[in-house]
Amino acid sequence: MAATETEKSITLTSALPPPHFVLVPLIGQGHTIPMVDLACLLVERGAIVSLVTTPVNAARLQGVADKARRAKLPLEIVELPFPPADDGLPPGSANVDNFLRLFLALYKLAGPLEAYVRALPRRPSCIISDSCNPWTAGVATSVGVPRLFFHVASCFYSLCKLKVATHGLLHDGNHDAHVVPGMPVRVEVTKNTWSSSYTTPEWEAFVEDAREGMRTADGAVLNTFLDLEEQFVACYQAALGKPVWALGPFFLNNRDEEAVAARGDKDKPSAVGQDAVTAWLDTMGQSAVTYVSFGSLVRMLPKQLYEVGHGLEDSGKPFLWVVKESETASPEAREWLQALEARTAGKGRVVRGWVSQLAILSHRAIGGFVTHCGWNSLLESVAHGVPVVTWPHFGDQFLNEQLVVEVLGVGVPVRGPAVTVAPVLRGHIARAVSELMGGGTVAQERRRKCKEYGERAHGAIAKGGSTHQNLTQLLQSFMPSGSTEQ
Template identity: 60%
Template sequence: MSTMAPTEHALAAATTATPPPHFVTVPLAAQGHIIPLVGLARLLAERGARASVVTTPLNVARLRGVAEQAARAGLPLEFVGLPFQPPDAGLPLDCQNFDMLDDNSQFNPFFDALRELAGPFDAYVRALAPRPSCIISDWCNPWTAGVASGLGIPRLFFYGPSCFFSLCDLKATEHGLHERIAAGDDREQYVVPGVPVPVKVTKATAPGFLTHPGCEMFRYESIEAMRTADGVVVNTFLDLEAQFVACYETALGKPVWTVGPLSLVNRDLEATASLGKTVAVNQQAITAWLDEQAPDSVMYVSFGSIARKFSKQLFEVGHGLKDSGNPFLWVVKESEATSPEVQQWLHALEECTAGRGLVVRGWAPQLTVLSHRAVGGFVTHCGWNSLLEAIAHGVPVVTWPHFEDQFLNERLAVDVLGVGVPIGVTAPVFILDDEPVPVVRGDILRAVSALMGGGEEADERRRKAKEYGEKARRAMEKGGSSYENLTRLIESFVQSGVKEH
């Protein structure tokens, strides 16, 4: 990907008397939300704008490598840790990120705790001179809306999922579909209206963030903040979702800036690695192992930063990978491998698959893995970051959605884009649930074999994945749709923070 040097930014034509716009980004305190907004902030800084990432102190510490790299490059990018002390509400000690939660019952208290950031955020923004040109806040941070409106600062919201999901969720909300589904039968299928392709959902797979019991107020506040925003920034690109972007923009009645895939701005993979939890992983060892494998032969398996698998499900995954006969690289979280039983079993799995199987405990540098020539498939939970990273690197996927937007992201990958094989789950497992093993080893074997095997369908999936990977790279290059959209976004806030219409 070609990128302009910081001195050759998109605002070069602006007069020297006009200061560059200042974008303040506010991600939700969760890795899957922090990573793309950090990528956006870095991209804004590379293009000559000033950018700030505002989060909790712990998350700033995790981003130290990115901050140091930006400083060495002379980029106007800063990381701000707001004072934050979670109330005593049954949360883990010094809990500052969703990946620190131990139990599903802690999610609502943590959302409540994050609202307390509104006061420190207001103080931070008021102290800035001049005031920021624009606040870009995560859809799940509605508490930023009052700060922005109170100070007269334009605000965009950043919505993490695909435009396909976002459109489905918006249309379901507009047409009262959520209420009808809640009152209906578990087995009934419902058509999401106003979407340019047929979309059928069930009660278990209905679109919507924060739709679980107890989250009603969070969802209401987030929707209201969305309605009062000046526009939306989305991590996608037009060649992937053009029809859904157009419909979403019309339905919102606001500008939609597609600026992705943001993962492609993280060219320095060591710096990207520091976006993960501070788990020491020997990246060289992973790369060395991949170097020994044949091109497009390795199945990469990872389920994101939050979803946790318990021992029975882990055993099924491992047996399925072993039985497939394919080389595999499987990421198992430290929290999943704490029991002696699991540790012994993983050790035995490694011994019997020596040479073709690698189990990484903790965290792996996902972009390093997906960009390696040996990787030919990805078993993913269908979080949008992971799915888009696979697409951007031309890697087809086995889809195993768990909750929230992931079931519709699966439909996009499988039915619309044609780059995925579904593993067959039909009901959500909410993050930390001890699931009743919805996926058995035979499901893993079938899906992996279909994705990695021969035949016309498998070849067509690989062809489409490679094609979308090329389109993703072109979108981010100068003259590409995402590059030009970012230019227009920056230029919209050049003069005194007032949007040009």
């Protein structure tokens, strides 16, 4: 994790102290993990970072703090007081009520965060907060510190979301597709694929608060890179009227096994262990296996699990399927999965619990990924040159699907047209996996494009690459200009 002397010279050749960033992630694995990677990225280049969070989240990140301490890097995990009953999402939490409860509960952190910042011997250089933490705006203003917002989604989605709000789309009862104005490419959205259930007055009030938090920020940080989304980054920056720092893929700067493991939520690790999974993959052919995983929030009922399993079996392709412990709670589901493994022995593998997604995607045997289209998963897959079968469930996932299928050309939609929300059956899964993993000119071109994007991702973080240069500019922008004693 140690930075080179050349990189450190950006911040350490001056008599002034290095810039100090206070990072405020949204609790929840999909938001916290990229913020942890960003923290590591900043300290490796000579900055000081304080990542502030709740007690439960802080406990999960202890491995990150321990590794930074051993490497003598100035990364601190700061635990703010927070009611235990509000600290985290409950099981099966991918619904509007639970999201909103969490978002609103986090407003209680405003006072403790301000107290922490005011107690520091020097005022920090910048606060970087998740866009779903708009309460940080008041804190930053009160303590006189610049603030950037971090949007966990693709820039494609972020830009589209801004345009939809600006033009007042989807506020009527019309469920037809709407073309989004001002996008560099043609994009259609519908109420069904735009989180249409997020329409309660309480939710609308929070969305407006979040929008105001982004409007009043001093800039934005995105987990993407210019060779993937340059046209959307340029348009987003123009629409916001403030700097947009494309610093991704964050995780490519945090690649050793111990660091990767420390950033994950391993409350329920796989019973077979990562080594056993890797050993099984070692026996498989080059790019032969389809990896199947649906992120940290999606929970499938047994009926849907059966459709997934039958579809993978019917595709005839080798697969590695990660199933959550909560999805195998019933004896019937466990027995059915055991029978599936018996029928597909030597070709299929079902893993229950947590495994390292980065370790799997980087394995030579993985040739495709069936994903829920969360941006973290898509970016990790593309950066490893692995094309995808797309199965969005909620939120930004539908537009992320449009990006990878229609714009980048590295995905196969499980449902067909990207704007539909029809039920997914075993035939859809078998068809999509066969199409992704098969031969033919179209499949080969899809793999070629994805491999090229993966090479560009690594080039972006290398010295002289767009991400490396953007990070240099960010650090220089927040270098202390004089005494900041409080």
